[in-house]
Amino acid sequence: MLKLPINTNSLFFKSLVSFLTIILLLASFNFLSFAFFKTNIQQEIIRNNRLTLKNTADRYEKHLAIIRSMLFKLYQNEDVVAFGRQLAANDPAQVNYLKPADMIKSIRSEVNNPFLYLDNVIIVYRSVPFTVDKNGTGDASRLFSQFYVSEPYPASYWQQQFESPNTTELHLGALFSIMSSDQQSRHLIPMTVKLPAYNHLIIGMLDAGRLFESFHGADNPQLLIVQAGGSTVFNSSAEGAAAVSMPPMQGNDYVVSDNRYYFYHHSDETNLTYVTVVPYSSIAAQIRKLEWTLFLLFVVSIMIAGAASVIFSRKLNHPVAQIIASLRRRSTEVVRSSIHEFALIGDISSELIRERNEYHSDLQSKQSLLTDYGYINRLKMIRSGPADWTDTMVQHRPFRIVLFQLHFRSADPLTASTKPDRLTYTVRECIDLVLSGTFDKPRTLQMESNQLLSVVFGEPSQDRLEQALSQLKTIFDQDKAYYLISASVGSHYPIGSDFNRAYVEAVERAKETRLLDETQWIWDDAPAASHYVFTAEQEQELHVNMQEGNGATCAQAVERMLDYMYRKEATRLQFRAFAQNVSVKMLKIAERAKVEPKQWGLLNDMLEQQLEVCWTLEEYKRFFERFLTRAAQSIRAKRDEKDPVVDFFAVFLEAHYSEELSLDAVADRMNMSSSYLSAYIKEKTGTNFSDHLNNVRIRKAKELLQQTDYSVQEIGERIGYRNVTSFIRMFKKITGLTPGDYRKRGALEASGG
Secondary structure, eight states: OOOOOSSSSSSHHHHHHHHHHHHHHHHHHHHHHHHHHHHHHHHHHHHHHHHHHHHHHHHHHHHHHHHHHHHHHHHHHHHHHHHHHHHHTGGGGOOOTTTHHHHHHHHHHHTTTTOOOOEEHHHHHHHHOOETTEEEEEEHHHHHIIIEEOOTOOOHHHGGGGGGGGSSOOOOOEEEEEEEEEEEEEEEEEEEEOOTTSSEEEEEEEEEHHHHHTTTTTTEEEEEEEETSSSSEEEEESSTSSSSSOOOTSSSSSSEEEEEEEEEEEEEOOOOOEEEEEEHHHHHHHHHHHHHHHHHHHHHHHHHHHHHHHHHHHHHHHHHHHHHHHHHHTTTOOOOOOOOHHHHHHHHHHHHHHHHHHHHHHHHHHHHHHHHHHHHHHHHTOOOOOOTOHHHHTTSOOOEEEEEEEEEOOSSOOOOOGGGHHHHHHHHHHHHHHHHHHHSSEEEEEEEETTEEEEEEOOOOHHHHHHHHHHHHHHTTTTTEEEEEEEEEEESSSSSGGHHHHHHHHHHHHOOOBBBBEEEEEOOOOOOOOOOOOOOOHHHHHHHHHHHHHHHHHHHHHHHHHHHHHHHHHTTHHHHHHHHHOOOOOOHHHHHHHHHHHHHHHHHHHIIIIIGGGHHHHHHHHHHHHHHHHHHHHHHHHHHHHHHHHHHHHHHHHTTOOOOOOOOHHHTOOOTTTTHHHHHHHHSSSOHHHHHHHHHHHHHHHHHHHHOOOOOHHHHHHHHHHHHHHHHHHHHHHHHHOOOHHHHHHHHEEEEE
16 A cells, blocks of 8 residues: 555645645635626626716717706897897897807806806897807808818708707717817717797807716717717727728617627607627637636646645654654744744743733732722722721821922923923922821822822821921922912821712812912812802993904903903903803804904914913913904904995995885896895805894994984984884894993993993
8 A cells, every 4th residue: 555755634735635625615606606607797897888878878878968058048038039130120229239248158058067068159130141159149141161170060061950940969079170269170979959030049169078078988989879860979999980890689679790799778758770880800818708707717826825734744743753753852942933922932941930920020010000909999988899998007197288380381482301200290299298207107199180189198287288288388389380289188087988078078178279389288168169150241342343353442341351350350250161162152253254264273272272371360461362352353253355346235234224125126226136146145244134224223223322412213224224113122132232231331431431
């Protein structure tokens, strides 16, 4: 019996056989899959050509319908029809040759639409050989003999179309020589529309090349568009050909003839037939190319897979053989392998011993850290297991908590010694040093990245604690350019089980931190804090000034409120809430004013970044001075942008505010539709028509209230309000005061009262 040179039960042999078996299975599957799908490849290619032709035909049909609708709309345009009647009257005195200007504008708007694929739209009048197109007006004979020249389509051809019974017709495509800034030749497909008893004809010149590239694609097979009589409207391979010989359809949507596939798609709506011609050799070549490609890939993959199987089997077997040999020799030599798992097997014994020693040493060195974690768990009510808080000596000792909150100030650039994490570490070391010199074994823990908590055990006297904190204040105030510290001192608690309650108390007291440029201590609970907001009148005045771009006035109003809050000893949280409330409202005003997105983004960045580092009254004032000034400048720049429509609208309101104005009346005066004018003014100014009108009227009312003795009713009538109640209600809505109160306040201010 023949004996194999290798052991059939070895890892190498079995892994190699497994790899080869998998390769054969995959190869068999690929071979069967190819044999099965090969018979369907040709049908898939035919189906793909059918689908491509159908999509092309649908796009052409939809586009022709759009062009037909557009031409009929232009055909019935009042200016086009009226001008035709003037020409038909044969009286030059009655012809308004300025009318074509609007017609040319309409034509250009359609021709310039890139999705219509129009080269030109030409209006031809019958009674007088006069034409209007995108380039202007002129004589029909001159246009079709010099500017749009094509042998099948002289000027006489278009005059003959007036006798055609068809209202719309798609003519055969032809090559036109177009005279513009330079001589060009372009393949165009004319479409004409006309109606009986009308004096004009409209020709839409469709750009055949652009239509073909957009709807079919230059990489696809040859495309023909054929009329019912067999005339070729368009041929992508032989543009301008009058007719192409094609086999009959024979009741199917494709025919094979002369080694070509002819795919047909007929449109009942336009009576056009769309044809693609695919050489049979092209389909056969695709199939052969696919066969050879798949065969080569199959052979290459088998060769690569076989070689890879041998290599991987040897790599798996080699380290196993080394490990077995090492075990038989009882050698301590560590087996090295590029395979991670085998390398681990060789290192396992020495690694376990080394890790044990490292873990033991690490636990010994981190005992202090684990103790800190125990304190933090107890403070925050985090239970870590059945052995939680077993230190009975600590549990029954009285204690007091001091919670330090660090407020980092912006420093540019930050050096390594003034980075927040380094500062927190330095502060903690300083606290530990001072408290350890005064009290018995105090603990200082880092609760958050900017929060430290010290636990002082025993029953410390108030004087000793104040003396220690005073010493810390002296140290911290020397570095107040980098950070400010506020510390809340908790009450005295008799046992350690009250740690969580003491921590919550200290956190609540920390909320009473005031706006001081120094280290501060909070010893007692403060009464419930109130909210600081502007009155309705102040809010409205701030809103109006910001809309007008008066940043200085807004900054003065906010500064007065900040000074008032400081005198009332408002907390930092109250200052932060007030500042965020005002800033967000100013941002909304800027957004409604449609300021430039870049400017709005800068304002939003200031709110999110600069406000977070305001810790003193002066810093808040500087922030609002910069923020409100930039916001006002952005609004003023947007408002001062020159727009002729908006400028005319504003001047018109200033001149006619006392009249009974309506949006329709103003729009009619500006030769616009009311809906368009309303949307335009809203988009450009951020304010609608009625608000603009009311703002002008109320501004005029303020002037009359301060400068005249007219009654409220008479002032309301002078500025356009026929109902005094409506005037008073609108005045109070905008200013926050009634007209009478506004006049009284103005009188008091004038007298210095």
